[in-house]
Amino acid sequence: MATFTITVEDRNNLPPDQVGNLKLQLSYNELYIFSFEDFTTNTNPVYSDPENDDPFKLKILDYPDNNSNQLLLNGVEVVENQEITFVDIVSGNLSFQADDNILTSDSFSFTFTISDIGSEQFSEDSGNIRISIASKQNEPPTEVGDGNASLEDTEILVFTSDMFTNTTPAYSDPESDPPSRLRIISLPDTGEILLNNIPIIASQVINFEEVIQGNLVYVPNDVNEQTLSNFEFELADSGSNIFVG
Numbered sequence: 504m505a506t507f508t509i510t511v512e513d514r515n516n517l518p519p520d521q522v523g524n525l526k527l528q529l530s531y532n533e534l535y536i537f538s539f540e541d542f543t544t545n546t547n548p549v550y551s552d553p554e555n556d557d558p559f560k561l562k563i564l565d566y567p568d569n570n571s572n573q574l575l576l577n578g579v580e581v582v583e584n585q586e587i588t589f590v591d592i593v594s595g596n597l598s599f600q601a602d603d604n605i606l607t608s609d610s611f612s613f614t615f616t617i618s619d620i621g622s623e624q625f626s627e628d629s630g631n632i633r634i635s636i637a638s639k640q641n642e643p644p645t646e647v648g649d650g651n652a653s654l655e656d657t658e659i660l661v662f663t664s665d666m667f668t669n670t671t672p673a674y675s676d677p678e679s680d681p682p683s684r685l686r687i688i689s690l691p692d693t694g695e696i697l698l699n700n701i702p703i704i705a706s707q708v709i710n711f712e713e714v715i716q717g718n719l720v721y722v723p724n725d726v727n728e729q730t731l732s733n734f735e736f737e738l739a740d741s742g743s744n745i746f747v748g
Contacts, residue, residue, distance in 0.1 A: 518624035519558070519617050521551040524631045529601065531639040537597040539589060542617065546630055556619035561587045561597075564629055565614040573600045574613060601636050610635045642677040643745035647738045652721075660721040664714055667738060680742035685709045685719075688735040688748065694723040696734070711738075 523546025529535055542561060543550040550558060566574065566583040574581040575598045576591060587597060601611075612633040618625045648670030654660050667685060668674035674682065686708045687696060696703050699718050703709070713719055723732070737748030 516556070516619075516621040517553040518622045519550060519552045519556075519619050519626040520628065521548050522546070522615070522617050522626050522628045522630040523548045523550065524633070527599075527632065527634045528637065529599070529634060530637050532601055535599045535634075536595045537592055537599070539593050541632070542589075542592070542615070542630070550617060552619045552621070554619075554621050556621035558589045558617045559620045559623055560618045560625075561589065561592065562616050562618070562625055563587070563613060564616055567611065567613070574598075575600060599634060641680070641740075641742035643743045644674060644676045644680075644682075644738055644740050644747045646672045646675040647736075647747050648672040648674065654721075654723065658723070660723075661717050662714055662719045662721065663717070664711065667711075667714065667736065674738065676740045676742070678740075678742050680740035682711045682738045683741035683744065684739040684746070685711055685714060686737045686739070686746055686748075688737060691721065691732040691734045693732045694721055696721050 522542075525541055525546045527535065527541075538545075539558075543558060563574070563581055563583060563585050566581060576585070576587055577596050581587070581597075591597060599611075610633060612631055614629050614631050616625045616627075616629045650666050650670045652660055652666060664682070668682065686706065687703055688706060690696065690703070690705050697720050698707075698709060698713060709719060721732075735748065737746040739746045
């Protein structure tokens with residue numbers, strides 16, 4: 504009887520041979536959840552393995568010391584050389600958070616490598632994730648309140664900045680930007696408002712510096728009894744230049 508012998512040679516399972524790069528553009532203060540594809544098919548070049556083994560672990564090789572950015576695993580900041588399973592990534596546990604102190608047009612990057620399920624060895628190749636953060640949008644004032652003043656019928660009222668800011672409710676702005684412009688929406692019922700001795704018109708926009716310098720005044724009519732005179736106004740802040748009233 505003849506015997507047929509089959510010899511099976513043990514072949515080393517090789518680690519991944521290609522790990523790629525990815526660029527992300529995020530909004531200000533956005534929490535980004537990394538996906539499986541962010542480290543494999545979305546990269547350039549794409550992840551590849553000699554035996555087509557799936558990724559097993561991600562290893563953070565270079566992580567900058569930047570307190571304005573946080574790469575988080577289950578809410579805890581990642582450290583350099585930390586290994587993260589792709590089970591965690593698929594589960595949405597790896598995220599990036601830019602905090603409130605991030606600078607305009609700031610960016611963040613880290614390098615990484617990947618091991619495969621077959622060899623459990625990390626590739627000698629490395630990839631890079633670069634994250635660009637859009638600048639924070641300056642917000643308009645959140646409060647522009649009602650003001651009031653009293654004067655004798657022979658007096659001229661010189662408007663001050665406090666009359667438009669120390670109001671009810673008081674002027675407030677998310678970034679603490681001061682007012683930059685005043686817009687008189689409607690004219691007073693009686694009397695007139697002058698800017699540098701020239702009567703203003705409805706919807707006129709006035710540089711707030713004119714108010715600070717005392718160039719905006721109210722001249723009442725010559726009356727002998729109590730008169731209420733109202734006008735409507737809006738303020739724009741120096742950051743957003745958006746009027747709110």
